[in-house]
Amino acid sequence: MSTIEKAEVLVTSPGRNYVTLRITTSDGVTGLGDATLNGRELSVASYLRDHLVPLLIGRDPARIEDTWQYLYKGAYWRRGPVTMTAIAAVDTALWDIKGKVAGLPVYELLGGRSRDGVLVYAHASGGDVPALLDDVARLREEGYEAIRAQTAVPGVPGTYGVHSGAGIYEPARTSLPEEQAWSTEAYLDHAPTYLEAVREKFGFGFHLLHDVHHRLTPIEAARFGRAVEPLRLFWMEDPTPAEDQEAFRLIRQHTTTPIAVGENLTSIWDVQHLITERLIDYVRTTVVHAGGITHLRRIFDLAHLYGVRTGSHGAGDLSPVTQAAAVHVDLAVPNFGIQEHMGHTPHTADVFRSDVSYADGMLHPSDAPGLGVEYDDEAAARFPYEPRYLPVARRLDGSVHDW
Ligand code: CS2
Numbered sequence: 001m002s003t004i005e006k007a008e009v010l011v012t013s014p015g016r017n018y019v020t021l022r023i024t025t026s027d028g029v030t031g032l033g034d035a036t037l038n039g040r041e042l043s044v045a046s047y048l049r050d051h052l053v054p055l056l057i058g059r060d061p062a063r064i065e066d067t068w069q070y071l072y073k074g075a076y077w078r079r080g081p082v083t084m085t086a087i088a089a090v091d092t093a094l095w096d097i098k099g100k101v102a103g104l105p106v107y108e109l110l111g112g113r114s115r116d117g118v119l120v121y122a123h124a125s126g127g128d129v130p131a132l133l134d135d136v137a138r139l140r141e142e143g144y145e146a147i148r149a150q151t152a153v154p155g156v157p158g159t160y161g162v163h164s165g166a167g168i169y170e171p172a173r174t175s176l177p178e179e180q181a182w183s184t185e186a187y188l189d190h191a192p193t194y195l196e197a198v199r200e201k202f203g204f205g206f207h208l209l210h211d212v213h214h215r216l217t218p219i220e221a222a223r224f225g226r227a228v229e230p231l232r233l234f235w236m237e238d239p240t241p242a243e244d245q246e247a248f249r250l251i252r253q254h255t256t257t258p259i260a261v262g263e264n265l266t267s268i269w270d271v272q273h274l275i276t277e278r279l280i281d282y283v284r285t286t287v288v289h290a291g292g293i294t295h296l297r298r299i300f301d302l303a304h305l306y307g308v309r310t311g312s313h314g315a316g317d318l319s320p321v322t323q324a325a326a327v328h329v330d331l332a333v334p335n336f337g338i339q340e341h342m343g344h345t346p347h348t349a350d351v352f353r354s355d356v357s358y359a360d361g362m363l364h365p366s367d368a369p370g371l372g373v374e375y376d377d378e379a380a381a382r383f384p385y386e387p388r389y390l391p392v393a394r395r396l397d398g399s400v401h402d403w
């Protein structure tokens with residue numbers, strides 16, 4: 001029997017921090033799993049290195065489900081981003097190994113293709129409305145059929161989710177958390193106007209999305225959703241803090257704007273009521289933060305029963321290993337909705353050599369066995385870990401706000 005011989009925790013920072021688990025079997029097969037938890041990276045590195053790696057050595061790499069149950073139930077301490085990201089890394093690496101052993105891409109192990117490619121949405125943003133419209137035009141030219149639109153709010157410095165220069169947007173920029181200002185009133189006045197400007201200029205022939213970043217109360221979110229109904233958004237994302245599942249009932253009673261939530265939720269229990277009571281339309285849980293391919297499939301299958309579709313998080317802080325795993329899952333599940341695609345920096349692509357490709361608004365996985373991603377140790381060594389934090393939001397009176 002093949003056994004797990006080695007499990008290495010690899011930390012690199014090619015423009016931003018990534019934690020990766022690489023498992024090697026006694027037959028010399030390797031598998032990769034993403035373990036990146038933005039701004040809290042070393043906590044997962046320690047959970048893996050100090051607590052999970054010793055449990056993996058000598059185990060049968062083929063027993064993915066059993067390993068998942070062992071790590072989840074055996075810990076006594078359940079759920080939570082650190083635990084679920086660490087388990088996800090193990091699970092993803094074992095699926096990669098299983099694919100390589102079988103000689104099949106992971107989507108074949110998940111039941112095979114349900115579609116030709118994976119519809120993605122890209123990010124458009126701008127410091128003001130003309131800059132946003134230029135960005136939307138650029139993405140339309142690149143073939144994107146779905147675009148998320150955000151701009152800075154006038155009079156509120158440093159609005160989250162908006163590019164500050166060229167290249168890929170990166171919110172975790174500073175070695176201590178940057179403090180950004182927030183005004184709900186200014187946001188609620190401004191956001192519907194620029195979403196309307198996008199529809200006026202580019203029409204209704206593509207999907208328009210918007211991310212609220214958990215910043216509203218339920219009744220404010222209801223008002224926002226109702227105000228933008230004529231713009232037919234694909235979704236409003238994270239309208240209120242996601243841990244309060246009951247809040248979505250109130251939003252739902254007031255608006256038909258579709259709701260997406262779940263990028264910072266980590267288990268099926270965190271989305272149970274959202275799904276079974278049909279309080280949302282899209283579930284944004286991911287491979288890396290929701291317990292790996294094994295657990296994400298469980299969430300997506302529950303969602304399928306209730307007419308909820310998938311819309312996985314895919315920001316730059318999810319490594320190319322997660323991106324590849326996400327595309328394999330997206331290709332296979334019956335209730336796929338959309339996949340976020342923010343892209344990665346060229347340095348990141350040097351470390352993680354991924355065969356995922358983009359064409360005409362869709363992502364496609366490689367047909368290589370496993371996930372189709374290779375980790376380049378030499379490139380990774382050029383980019384040592386640097387502490388980086390996400391920003392913190394404060395209201396204009398100085399009190400801390402949600403994001
Ligand atoms: C965002 C992310 O992509 C998104 O939808 O909400 O920028 C998110 O805030 C970061 O990934 C946090 O790590």
Ligand code: MG
Pocket residue numbers: 211213237238263
């Ligand atoms: Mg988001």
